[in-house]
Amino acid sequence: MKRLPLISTLFLFAMALITLFHEASQGAIRITEIHSSNSPLVTFRVVLRAGEINSPAGKEGLNALTAYVIAQGGTQELSYQQVVEKLYPWAANINVQVDQEITTFIGTVHRDHLDAFYKLFTDLLLHPRFDESDFSRVKDLGLNYLKNSLRSTSDEQLGKQALNTMLYANHPYKNTEFGTVQGLTTSTLDDVKAYYKKTYTQGNFWFGIAGGYPKSLIEKIKTDFSMLPEVPFSEVTLPKPEPINNLEVMVVEKPARAFAISMGHPLSLTRKEKDFYALLVANSYFGEHRTFNGVLMNRLRGDRGLNYGDYSYVEKFVGGVGSGNVFPELNTPLRQQFFSIWLRPVQPENTHFAIRNALFEFKNFVEQGLSKEDFEKTKKFVLNYSKLWAGTLSRRLGYQMDSEFYGTEYFIDRIDKELKSLSVEEVNAAVKKYLDYKNVKIAVVVDEGKGNEIMNSMISNMISPIKYASPVSPNILEQDKFIEAFQLSINKEESKVVKANELFEK
Amino acid sequence: MRFLLYLMLCLVPFALVIARGSDESNKIFPYPINQVTLDNGLNVISIPFDSPGIIAVWTVVRAGSRNEVEPGKSGFAHFFEHMMFRGTEKYSKDAYNEMLKSIGADNNAFTTDDYTAYHTLASSDALETILDIESDRFMNLKYTEEDFKTEAGAILGEYNKNYSNPDMTIYEKLRENAFEKHTYKHTTMGFLKDIQDMPNQYQYSLTFFDRWYRPENCALIIVGDFEQAKLMELVKKYYSNWKRGNYTLDVPLDVPQKEEKTINLPWKAKTLPQVSMGYRGPGFNDKEIDMPAMDVLSQVLFSETSELFNKLVVEEQLVEYIYGGQQDHRDPELFMVDARVKDKSNIERVRAEIDKAIEQAKTTPVSAERLASIKSHMKYLFAMGLDNPNGIARTISHYVQLTGNPESVNNIYSLYEKITVEDLMGVAKKYLNKTNRTTVIMTQEEGQQ
Numbered sequence: 001m002k003r004l005p006l007i008s009t010l011f012l013f014a015m016a017l018i019t020l021f022h023e024a025s026q027g028a029i030r031i032t033e034i035h036s037s038n039s040p041l042v043t044f045r046v047v048l049r050a051g052e053i054n055s056p057a058g059k060e061g062l063n064a065l066t067a068y069v070i071a072q073g074g075t076q077e078l079s080y081q082q083v084v085e086k087l088y089p090w091a092a093n094i095n096v097q098v099d100q101e102i103t104t105f106i107g108t109v110h111r112d113h114l115d116a117f118y119k120l121f122t123d124l125l126l127h128p129r130f131d132e133s134d135f136s137r138v139k140d141l142g143l144n145y146l147k148n149s150l151r152s153t154s155d156e157q158l159g160k161q162a163l164n165t166m167l168y169a170n171h172p173y174k175n176t177e178f179g180t181v182q183g184l185t186t187s188t189l190d191d192v193k194a195y196y197k198k199t200y201t202q203g204n205f206w207f208g209i210a211g212g213y214p215k216s217l218i219e220k221i222k223t224d225f226s227m228l229p230e231v232p233f234s235e236v237t238l239p240k241p242e243p244i245n246n247l248e249v250m251v252v253e254k255p256a257r258a259f260a261i262s263m264g265h266p267l268s269l270t271r272k273e274k275d276f277y278a279l280l281v282a283n284s285y286f287g288e289h290r291t292f293n294g295v296l297m298n299r300l301r302g303d304r305g306l307n308y309g310d311y312s313y314v315e316k317f318v319g320g321v322g323s324g325n326v327f328p329e330l331n332t333p334l335r336q337q338f339f340s341i342w343l344r345p346v347q348p349e350n351t352h353f354a355i356r357n358a359l360f361e362f363k364n365f366v367e368q369g370l371s372k373e374d375f376e377k378t379k380k381f382v383l384n385y386s387k388l389w390a391g392t393l394s395r396r397l398g399y400q401m402d403s404e405f406y407g408t409e410y411f412i413d414r415i416d417k418e419l420k421s422l423s424v425e426e427v428n429a430a431v432k433k434y435l436d437y438k439n440v441k442i443a444v445v446v447d448e449g450k451g452n453e454i455m456n457s458m459i460s461n462m463i464s465p466i467k468y469a470s471p472v473s474p475n476i477l478e479q480d481k482f483i484e485a486f487q488l489s490i491n492k493e494e495s496k497v498v499k500a501n502e503l504f505e506k
Numbered sequence: 507m508r509f510l511l512y513l514m515l516c517l518v519p520f521a522l523v524i525a526r527g528s529d530e531s532n533k534i535f536p537y538p539i540n541q542v543t544l545d546n547g548l549n550v551i552s553i554p555f556d557s558p559g560i561i562a563v564w565t566v567v568r569a570g571s572r573n574e575v576e577p578g579k580s581g582f583a584h585f586f587e588h589m590m591f592r593g594t595e596k597y598s599k600d601a602y603n604e605m606l607k608s609i610g611a612d613n614n615a616f617t618t619d620d621y622t623a624y625h626t627l628a629s630s631d632a633l634e635t636i637l638d639i640e641s642d643r644f645m646n647l648k649y650t651e652e653d654f655k656t657e658a659g660a661i662l663g664e665y666n667k668n669y670s671n672p673d674m675t676i677y678e679k680l681r682e683n684a685f686e687k688h689t690y691k692h693t694t695m696g697f698l699k700d701i702q703d704m705p706n707q708y709q710y711s712l713t714f715f716d717r718w719y720r721p722e723n724c725a726l727i728i729v730g731d732f733e734q735a736k737l738m739e740l741v742k743k744y745y746s747n748w749k750r751g752n753y754t755l756d757v758p759l760d761v762p763q764k765e766e767k768t769i770n771l772p773w774k775a776k777t778l779p780q781v782s783m784g785y786r787g788p789g790f791n792d793k794e795i796d797m798p799a800m801d802v803l804s805q806v807l808f809s810e811t812s813e814l815f816n817k818l819v820v821e822e823q824l825v826e827y828i829y830g831g832q833q834d835h836r837d838p839e840l841f842m843v844d845a846r847v848k849d850k851s852n853i854e855r856v857r858a859e860i861d862k863a864i865e866q867a868k869t870t871p872v873s874a875e876r877l878a879s880i881k882s883h884m885k886y887l888f889a890m891g892l893d894n895p896n897g898i899a900r901t902i903s904h905y906v907q908l909t910g911n912p913e914s915v916n917n918i919y920s921l922y923e924k925i926t927v928e929d930l931m932g933v934a935k936k937y938l939n940k941t942n943r944t945t946v947i948m949t950q951e952e953g954q955q
Binding site: 080085088090091092108110137140141144147148152153154155156255256257258260290291293301302305306308309326327344346347378381382383384385386391392468469470472473501 | 560603604609610611612614628629652656657658663664666670671777778811819821826848879882883893894
């Protein structure tokens, strides 16, 4: 095959597959389509413009509960088990992804079975069975996720969710995507039916489709979804997140062998803003997810062997915990984003040092920014790397819909466009403008009975030498002397020690 | 169906075909496979795929935790995978990372029981750079003892990050008890005491590299947009000087299990009870019916369309989930059955239902319609994973590490087509017996809220 320069060939990779791409917003239901006549598969990403923020007070989790009863339930014609049996020989799948602002129903099928699959998929959405048995099974799943999985068996996810509750304490984003234990417990099948009736409307549905489908299907989708109530989409109003005053710490106690740490603060920009792309480059330099590019990874893991990984993010990034995907997640857009640092579990005795080390690097990053050389290298990396993110039609569709959510052009193209004209001065100015190492919320998951010890150590700025299993070089030890005494301004009044069982309760 | 294939569920193909029975399409794998063996024994497999400008380069080392035959060395294959990122004289760790960064590559590695894979996804234009830096580290890896010790901390961190999930401990206990001699007795992470001793094993790490990171024990797999002649020219340029090794592995095989083993595992943190059972099953073989028959049997017994799933998950809702199946391994490993039980009082009831379903599978033939549905499911599921260069490289790597031959993928799916109801009852009788089984029952410790 002929070779073109790197950037353009990668760009063509995505485009070459596509024979038609447009947003068909005329008609009642919004449709985003990527048609590729030579693709044997068809992917659906049907977005409901409602998420956990739409769950009513006292019924937190109702959005997720409703979505799962639909996606893992039956249709009016078929029971759940009959749906499963239909899908099985085609190896077709129907999944749902719940989030704060949107809920996404995802289906994939070989086009050999498109017609029958489409009927099933849309029957689930338009004519759900709402069987009591499906409801109780799904409700058990949700409650077990909150009470056992999140609070107990995934410390890293617990740390991330604990940070979320801190960042958005009095804000619609405050709950997990699955709500709260009490909200789920008190929700009934009648609540689900009422939520469905109110929320699953023409104005809220947004149909995404990609692959080798017949064009006539688009008209059918419009007709089929026109049966839903014609209620226009209306957004939940979001207040500004509360300001952070110095370092606010929440230590979460549960049985734990090693201690997980998440920290961050809200950000006042998203993919729509130009400065986001400056931060994207800066963040790649500081903490690119699951690579050895980042400062955090090299200083904490590479030099010191503190843990398995250390990363940072300029928007919600759910991949990485229990997910093999290393590229930015699809269909989890937020109107208000946040910056975060994720330290994977460290040995208990090094917890205070690890927090200091991360904040020390964060301070240096904000104050010093990137050198011209680091900037050029990182910009080149992000330009090339981002071209790998949309490697399938399904992923391209997901990024396209997210771009439309943010009101901007296709994400990967926007990165290309913005980065090509970006300067190191713009990047460093954006870092100083948006990132704040002084006012940060920190969630730490520790072993039972260790909370006060960690908290007191942090509040009193006790010297916290790192304990190495084996010697490191003298220059690292030299720097450690400074880091172990690095002063942290903990806001004692806003900091607390809690039990994991107290989180996500109501 | 194998776990590997489940992992591919999220992928969407754009160039796959489903075999329909003609001579030409009898092979499940729809793309041409080029295979060349260099004089030094390196197995070079290249698969052209319509991904303009993108290429996946995988290096498969046929050494995993199965190779850790010496006491005190469990987890070493995985540890060594980490050390492979620590640089050479030509390209230091930082220089290696800088080169990857400059080409914008997605680059990582993983270790399993039987093999270790190093994978890079990048622009086709970066092919020579990738082959240069990859061949260099496979031939000339060099790290200091200090680097070695520091990396041991990251390994412990990896163990720690997994530890809060009880599944890891359950699997550790299951294997430790199910095997007597075979290295499958430990997980790929290794025994904790061996992980803690890793900083002291610098000399052994040099031995490990010398034994296994040799061309005759490796395969280079390239998928995507490349020109074959140019590719082979570059491969010869960068890999021809790699010297063969001469170490032979002698993995101690276990004698057949004679009695059932049951382990009660209390868990300190909050969790639902879990029942995990491992039956000593067959090893992978693409010429014998046992392993593929076990795969189909796992669908009969435990898929979402099985009677047992319907009863326990959907109708009576006694368990949150149940699944069963066996991953491909070079030597006989475990056919696993896992169930997360909602209420402790139902553990025995759930175990009895599983036993009942298994006993029934030994004597009651599955219907022809059901068998056809399962075969269709497996075929479509396989095809749906082949949508991108990395997915294809992963699939081929899996079969190459098992047999050295990428055609094993076609062989095994050809065997699936031939499986009869008698085969299913046959392997159920042969392998799924209580005397052949180890069970771990994990429950939350008393007093935990």
